[in-house]
Amino acid sequence: MTAITCYIRWNVSPEIFSVGQLSIRYYGLFMVVAFLAASTVFYRILKGEGESLFLLPVTANAVFLGTLVGARLGECLFYFPEYYLKNPLEIIIPFHDGKYTGIGGLSSHGAAFAILIALYFTAKTLKKPALWLIDRVCVTVPLAAFFIRLGNLANSEILGTETSLPWGFIFESRGEHFPRHPVQLYEAACYLTVFFVIYSFYRRKRHDTRQGTVLGLLLTLIFFPRFILEIFKAPISEFDMYSLLSTGQYLSLFFAFAGVALLAMISD
Numbered sequence: 001m002t003a004i005t006c007y008i009r010w011n012v013s014p015e016i017f018s019v020g021q022l023s024i025r026y027y028g029l030f031m032v033v034a035f036l037a038a039s040t041v042f043y044r045i046l047k048g049e050g051e052s053l054f055l056l057p058v059t060a061n062a063v064f065l066g067t068l069v070g071a072r073l074g075e076c077l078f079y080f081p082e083y084y085l086k087n088p089l090e091i092i093i094p095f096h097d098g099k100y101t102g103i104g105g106l107s108s109h110g111a112a113f114a115i116l117i118a119l120y121f122t123a124k125t126l127k128k129p130a131l132w133l134i135d136r137v138c139v140t141v142p143l144a145a146f147f148i149r150l151g152n153l154a155n156s157e158i159l160g161t162e163t164s165l166p167w168g169f170i171f172e173s174r175g176e177h178f179p180r181h182p183v184q185l186y187e188a189a190c191y192l193t194v195f196f197v198i199y200s201f202y203r204r205k206r207h208d209t210r211q212g213t214v215l216g217l218l219l220t221l222i223f224f225p226r227f228i229l230e231i232f233k234a235p236i237s238e239f240d241m242y243s244l245l246s247t248g249q250y251l252s253l254f255f256a257f258a259g260v261a262l263l264a265m266i267s268d
Helices: 024-050 055-078 081-086 108-127 130-154 183-205 211-231 240-244 247-265
Strands: 008-011 016-019 023-027 169-171
Touching: 023 024, 023 130, 024 055, 024 130, 055 081, 055 108, 055 130, 081 183, 108 247, 130 183, 130 211, 183 211, 183 247, 211 247, 240 247
Parallel strands: 008 169
Antiparallel strands: 016 023
């Protein structure tokens, strides 16, 4: 008896349309949607607490810059440090050997580091408690991450390992003929679930919890599952091929334990 397979053949072009040299891509569209969705939630938080709406554009700029800088530096220094320390200009210059290559590769762990730093200094500038501001931004983060992972799927990037499960994706746009775990969707589902949990917690408990609680919950609920989901990702660097744990797993453990430690500290 022959087994019936029903793998999903993914052959979506990452480009929606192009006009001359200008192209509109799904990843860029999902990034915009992520930014707008997170900004809408943050707006509702500020309005519900009677805070100045001036905090919205200032905080959004800090998050945007933190994401842009941190994600790129994280990709280069966490995953390919030897190469980029020898060729530091290629971190920001999209050319290699005289050919245009674009700036590829972004690290969500690097973005997380940079966003926290950017929000800390933004809070100091605004004369607001840093953990107060960070907590409220953290409510929005999983929702934005959900849309970004959908963008990764549209781009056929952040690939999973090979699988025989019936929901495996065959990324035909990459010239592949075997199914992979759709880790983009695994993570997207995780992030959307965490968003509803944290948003519900914030609405019910914001007056009864200490500053830093939402941050601690976010780090714990995002990065412990992320540690597990990294198992289903294809290796990114040579280090990942031979190490007991991947770079993403080490970084996820760091953030997850930081979340647990923060919750333990503020509960004393």
